[in-house]
């Protein structure tokens with residue numbers, strides 16, 4: 251098969267680790283994880299989530315990087331290339347298309363929520379939360395999501411920022427943005443952790459997150475923890491695959507994966523500890539749901555010393571986390587347009603960005619003007635979230651796992667992974683049995699075939 255045109259590459263192992271960690275660490279860690287832990291009994295959810303990350307997330311991330319690096323192509327052409335190499339059907343290309351579609355759909359709601367974050371950064375900086383009451387915080391949030399112009403403005407700004415980075419390419423865009431934003435993000439998080447140690451209720455927060463209470467491990471908590479493991483590690487949609495395709499041959503996939511998974515998990519846990527410690531110090535409920543960081547935290551910050559500065563830092567942190575993830579959501583589609591359709595990067599970014607912008611408008615209208623519009627019983631925002639997180643990502647992950655262990659030649663996989671025999675056998679067992687069984691369980695649950703869930 252013909253080699254693709256010259257493609258960009260990461261400058262080294264750290265560039266890849268930082269960029270992939272940048273993709274993984276996002277709204278999923280700082281917005282979704284704390285509220286999901288908060289509404290699913292805290293420690294029970296955290297424990298199952300950690301198990302899923304180790305047993306399913308780790309081997310699947312290695313699989314996805316392995317597929318990308320072996321192919322050295324975007325996910326669509328990459329799957330076509332790998333299936334030709336294994337004398338398998340070209341239909342496996344569908345996995346790439348599924349990923350491109352998932353990325354576009356995820357970013358169209360992700361960008362709207364990231365827009366709320368930008369809006370809240372400005373509110374925090376202008377001291378909007380000072381001495382705010384619970385009712386006022388709620389009213390502030392409702393007023394924002396009820397205002398389509400305001401949402402459109404921030405959605406447009408966030409998407410523009412995303413596309414600006416993507417248009418600059420792998421090294422000058424993706425790598426540089428991640429190398430600036432990720433260390434800043436970690437520094438801010440540590441400052442906030444220090445702040446919560448000083449003024450928050452850290453011991454209550456730790457007990458809430460880690461004191462194992464097995465009675466709270468319900469089937470529903472298990473399944474949502476598993477779905478979240480996919481989302482938070484950016485698995486199943488080709489983002490990690492395309493990042494892996496920019497990775498040089500000599501770099502160890504296992505070690506890079508380990509660093510990414512540890513960074514993602516550590517950041518989610520520290521964010522959770524910090525947010526709950528600040529919340530508990532102000533007698534706030536951990537089970538507030540999706541409004542946790544937008545309605546509950548402002549009340550806490552509004553009543554704490556230095557609240558204005560720390561609230562601003564907090565929303566800048568969430569904004570950076572979202573930005574480094576959003577660029578990875580479009581990269582599979584952009585790489586495909588460049589390599590297959592021979593478009594320039596700037597033009598590819600413009601086309602994909604335009605498409606996401608339009609779908610995003612439907613999403614932001616679903617909070618106000620179109621709030622009554624229901625498809626399959628969900629509003630547009632919920633529908634896209636459920637469709638992608640619960641169906642498209644696990645399905646993509648399942649197909650990639652099947653492809654790697656049943657379709658590809660073991661010798662090729664072994665060569666690419668470069669593991670010792672014991673680790674290779676663990677990877678193979680997890681990819682062949684544990685991950686598919688777990689994903690199929692999620693699907694059965696979705697279809698309502700599992701009693702008592």
Ligand code: PFF
Nearest residue numbers: 274276277278481482484489
């Ligand atoms: N991992 C990101 C988060 O936790 O916010 C979301 C995400 C990014 C999902 C990229 C999927 C993806 F391909």
